[in-house]
Amino acid sequence: MPPVRTSAFKQQLQDFDHFGKPTEIFSRRFEGSVVPYFVNEFWTAKQRAADSLHEVSYRACFKPQLPRFFVQRLTGPRDKVYDPFMGRGTTLIEAALLDRVPLGCDVNPLSRLLCEPRFSPPTLAAVDTRFSSIPTSPAGPVRQDLLAFYHKDTLDEISALREYLMNRRSTGKFDSIDGWIQMVATTRLTGHSKGFFSVYTLPPNQAVSIESQLRINERRKQIPPRRVVREIVLRKTHTLLAKTSPPSETSIFDRGQEAVLLTGSAGRTPRIESGSVQLVVTSPPFLDVVNYKRDNWLRCWFNDVDSEAVEVWHYKKPEEWQAAMTEVFKELHRVLRNSGFVAFEVGEVRNGSLQLEDLVVPAGIRAGLCPEAIVINDQKFTKTSNCWGIENLKKGTNTNRIVLFSRGSDLSQSGAKPSRTGHQPGE
């Protein structure tokens, strides 16, 4: 695909009217750069439902429509699409479904374990058959404190499955069906419905402490009911595979074979070749909003991962967070092609009193990237609420805000110096 011109993409944002609303445009100055904001309902849950393969719960994941919007417009088939904070792998799965090569990194080992198996989904029958050879009684000791979450027989099955997976790994027999079962079981450990192994607890992607769970049980007068691990894993497998159909089925497998999944820090990724990536779509850990370590302790236990050893970024001070992001942007600058882009989702934190783009735009500039636009996807945006502006940005809203950087710019592609003054809307 020929290099995507930034101005053409901005024109698309400006002209966008898929849902009958005009794009609102205004601009702000960030240090030396004037950056245009584009506000519209660019993607929505009303659009073609996302592929069912995405339906794996993870704290602070974004909807597949977000990476799809940028992948479809800023890359071509077989281009490399990268997420340095991949989480459950939304960007990677969507990229592979769209026939792009997925690359990802996350410091949390659970991330790879949740993403990789979905590049080679097994059949329901294969998963069912595999369960026939998985013991339901553990050989070793069982963690009695976990009875706060599970019925005794369910806990036996979970413990036996855990032993089986560890054994398969240590004997080199672990295969893609084991990987799939491990991924599904990990996401079924706790939740608030019959689709999970546990008694009612907080949402599926967070595990409370044992003490908190005992308090929840007391308050709700509940005792963990019997849940059958095999049945739940098969039911979830059925749901995950429900909407994957050709050609997505072929491209997820083919592009998945080329996937690069790293476990480590986003600031240092020597395994990703310089100048190779066309597009980065990502959302970083937002200051101290989500405590990935605390939320993931049970998933880590099940997968024999030491949650204390996972160095998840959890900065309290904005300037420290900004310094970390600057290092990531330097690394992204290295791995991007000249014609490449970064779509960096930023949240509203501290009740809207802190706009993360105020930290992100300067961080990107310091790393040599050009801030091109801030894209705000506002699903409630209507003609009559056409009152976007700085004040509106401060309100806590249900929006996605994406800072778009290019590695160069339209000017740099033609050999001129990159602009440091930014662009006016429609430029």
Ligand SMILES: C[S@@+](CC[C@H](N)C(=O)[O-])C[C@H]1O[C@@H](n2cnc3c(N)ncnc32)[C@H](O)[C@@H]1O
């Ligand atoms: C907001 S989540 C990303 C969610 C992802 N967009 C998705 O849809 O699942 C941020 C991720 O950053 C990861 N993370 C935290 N510190 C990191 C670091 N130093 N390097 C790489 N990943 C990190 C966390 O483990 C978490 O998965």
